[in-house]
Amino acid sequence: MQPLMCSIRAAVCGYCSGVKQAVNAVDAQLRAHPRGAVYTMGPLIHNPQVLSDLAERGVQMLSESALPKDLSGAVVVIRAHGISPQLKAALEARHAEIVDATCPKVRANQKKAQQLTQEGYKIFLAGEQNHGEIKALKGYAPGCIVVPDPKQARKAGARLAQEEPDAATVLLGQTTISPAEYQDIAGALIPYFPDIWRVDTICPATQQRQEAVRALCATVDAVIVIGGRESANTHRLVVLAHDAGKPAWLVESVADIPSALAGYTRVGIGAGASTPDELIATIEKHIQAL
Ligand code: SF4
Incomplete structure (x- = not known):
């Protein structure tokens, strides 16, 4: 029947591979330090059941705006979105042991942003201004311009074309942006910078x-x-x-x-x-x- x-x-x-890796990293730290202080830098993932399960198992969440003065003896797991080099330095200055579970794809994006900034490129970052991955990426590309949508990309493109018409420009994106959104943002910048280099950063x-x-x-x-x-x-x-x-x-x-x-x-x-x-x-x- x-x-x-x-x-x-x-x-x-x-779970994608990056999230799985971050969850496994916290599990491993909890096993290695059954009575120790295990923290995550911000919410490990966007899932309330996993977060409450971690809280029950003793994992505490750190907030960038309220870091404890001393993290000696604490293990801090970095989530898949990564953190900025400035935040990493702040954790190190507080003597935290850092376990970096940044997704390898996000990490590759951070390295690219850093390298292009050092080479003098002006970077446009397609993504959400307040997303953890973009916040971290900004730290690797000081002076970059975040463009969340085509309208803002047009505005930013026009402004930069006026201030620095000969700037060598490059577009990087949040790994989770859709190809269509990325394409539309690139299209909004092209009238101002026809040679803009579009790096494929989509996961x-x-x-x-x-x-x-x-x-x-x-x-x-x-x-x-x-x-x-x-x-x-x-x-x-x-x-x-x-x-x-x-x-x-x-x-x-x-x-x-x-x-x-x-x-x-x-x-x-x-x-x-x-x-x-x-x-x-x-x-x-x-x-x-x-
Ligand atoms: S880049 Fe983001 S979506 Fe892709 S595997 Fe890594 S964490 Fe997952």
């Missing part, structure tokens, strides 16, 4: 999760996306499913599973890059029992 409802997982969903992890949800939409009646409300890439997956014409919900925990799901025969499941496998499995089980 045909089941009343079946759920189908997106081909790619959940395929976000794209892969989006393509997987897009493919899923072709085979299901409704979609749930599992992930934290603070996670931008999770929200984008919900929007993408809506754009594909499917009813879609963001589900952070079992309590968020919408009762309306019971009315659909085939439910697709996607998940953001900071959603743990265990949470996906738990929610999947509940859905199948609807």
